[in-house]
Amino acid sequence: MANMVTITVDGATIRVPEGTSVLDAALEAGICIPNLCHMPGVEPIGACRVCIVEVVQGNRRKMTASCTLEAREGMVVEAHSEAVLRARRNIVELLLAEAPNSRAIQDLAARVGVTKSRYPMRNKDCVLCGRCVRVCDEVWQSRSLGFVGRGKDRRVALPFDERPETCKRCNACIDVCPMTITPCPGPMKEGGICGLCESQVTMVENIGDTCVWCELGRGFQCARWQLRGLLAPA
């Protein structure tokens, strides 16, 4: 039996085995912290920063990603404070402006209440979440994908841009990619996201932080979908 630690997330006391991340602990308990690059079964890297939370220690508050934050005994976490919500909205807004046509990102935006972007849209086809790289490396032990370049030149690439012999053509990289969920069929709005998502957005606005059963949740194996038996456990 693993050692258990007790943490508090948004006021709820949660007991989890030592070594569990705060994000997993919260999701397990049904507290939906939106996330993008997180994936069950692979190492978290804290790249997308969507799952940021505040760790409260007395008067000090420190914002950090919950996927890479190990739950430690007595830790107090706020996943939906004013500051966290604001930062999360702004981060998702950045993502939305990068890839407004991704269904996953549209859902993510709807989930956190972002309907417009204040930046010019860019329409990229990769947001560098690294899910493909890690599933290839850690789950399939193939290491056929990796990051190349630095800063704004960073991209996901095959070795020397050629499919290597180590690639097993398992297509896991495609399955986990947030850009490959069938895009929203609605017409693009100028500087915003498509109309079809707005029903969900309204729900978010009406019922605050309640889970809206977003498509993202299914694609990303959200604990809620698992609990309902709609999704095989990861």
Added chain:
Amino acid sequence: MPRLPNAAALASLRKELKEDDQAWPIRVTLSSGTCGQASGSIAVLRALEESLQEEGLTDKVHLRVTGCHGFCQQEPLMIVEPPDVLYCSVKPEDVPEIVTETLVKANVVERLLFAGPASDRRTRREADLPFFSKQDRDLIGQNRFIDPCDIRDYIAHGGYSALAEVLTSVSPEEVIEQVKASGLRGRGGGGYPTGKKWEQCRAAPGDAHYVICNADEGDPGAYMDRGLLEGNPHLILEGMMIGAYAIGSRQGYVYVRNEYPLAVSHIHTAIDQAREFGLLGEAILGSEFSFDVRVARGGGAFVCGESTALMASLEGHVGEPRPKDVHTVERGYRDQPTNLNNVETWANVPRIILNGPDWFAGKGTDKSKGTKIFALTGHVKNTGLVEVEMGTTLQEIIFDIGGGPQNGKQIKAVQTGGPSGGCLPVSRFSLPVDFEALAEAGSMMGSGGMVVMDDSACMVDVARYFLKFLQDESCGKCVPCRIGIDRMLEILTDFAEGRGTPEQLDLLEDLAWTVTVGSLCALGKTAANPVLSTLRYFRDEYEAHINEKRCPAGVCRALVHYRIDPDLCVQCGECIEACPHDAISEDGDQIEIEDSLCHKCGICQEMCPSEAISKA
């Protein structure tokens, strides 16, 4: 040289070397660090060796080639003792005169002395120069006495005596207590108490403890660590050895950027010599302490100066930071407890041991102790490495030591702390330089870069420059840093090119906050500082760019317009000839600039004999 068996052998060797050194009738010191070599010190050295040969002085003159003394503006510097005279900007053709006049006849060559800007009085001694006399040069001042490629010089000047003292009579816990009592804080920028870090690292469980010297200095315009590492590498090694002894480490690494070839070569030489003398390796000076150091060269990534990225790089992985929720003193290099300190932090350790923690704590301000080296660059008369007591005001550093503005211009701001620091206006120059005061004013100490700007600098452009640097150097792993910096730069570019809107200003502030709180590592967390600090102190410049489409300093090209004053124009046609874009033409009896064709290169303004062309 056989290994030194114990501390007594080291002491007697030091005595011997000191006597040897003092036996020379004449001593000549030539500074030849990176800045000196760039100014031609190698050619001066050759000329000097030749001249000494010709005059038959080789057995009378001790020639010592040292690292940078700090006064980079006047390199190469040469000191002749006796009569203790400092020559500035020495050229190879000056050398024969120096040899025949100063070395042979003990006369001073007046024209090579430092000339003060205010008067014709020339300064003879290094110590009398205002640049040096107003500093407290405990660390960088040692460079002048030490040939960095010769361990014997370092030993002769008291080197490794702190190590000997620690190994013979101080317990590791006591060393940590002394460093804690001294109040030394990390010089790399974080300002974390060094003694506390050592204590935590020592207490952390692990198979092996590591110490690392971070010499991956990459801030634009900052080179304090280079000056120390290439000028006095044994000082760093001694500091690391004492730290390793205190922490319980057997292996250290110096992570130095490959762009510092001289520092790389000097630290290699220093390590080889220290091994030869038995100061590195097994059972150092007959004690139970064993320690060795290896050098790792950085591949040119700025982000590898961040501790976790540095350790990833050291392990052979891509240099990307990881979250620091578990600190590196617990889980660092190879997941073992690792103590990483900056070059200057390590360099401070030996003298804290030798002079005692009270001596160190007696300097500086309430919370920032000791001295700090700054790289003073930009629009000031005297650029170079400046070491001052903490708490010295910016005013003293920039005007008294730096000599104030060049060419009669007005100094407008200073950028401290490198790209992650901030710009402080003249009105804040009375600020004492310490960790808290700078942070409170919206900038930071950083590693010690200090770029002075006069009124020819546009603050929007400055913020843009630093963001561009950070955009290139961000590893690209996390969203707020990669996309956030890119978007901030996009907004600033809009401002600079006349497309800015007031809404974008609010957006910029919101985004800057997001990047600060949301980023993974310190690079991202501080990336917005150039924007936030310029917004705080120079908001009027931003507003001029946005509301009036005007760049007050005349730097942002898209907002600059050249105009010909018809009253001053003599219609000579020089500007029409000179314009490379055919933007100037004669229209009737007037010469006019066609704005749509103008590339704002300013050649016409330079060519105009009657100063009729102005920039607005």
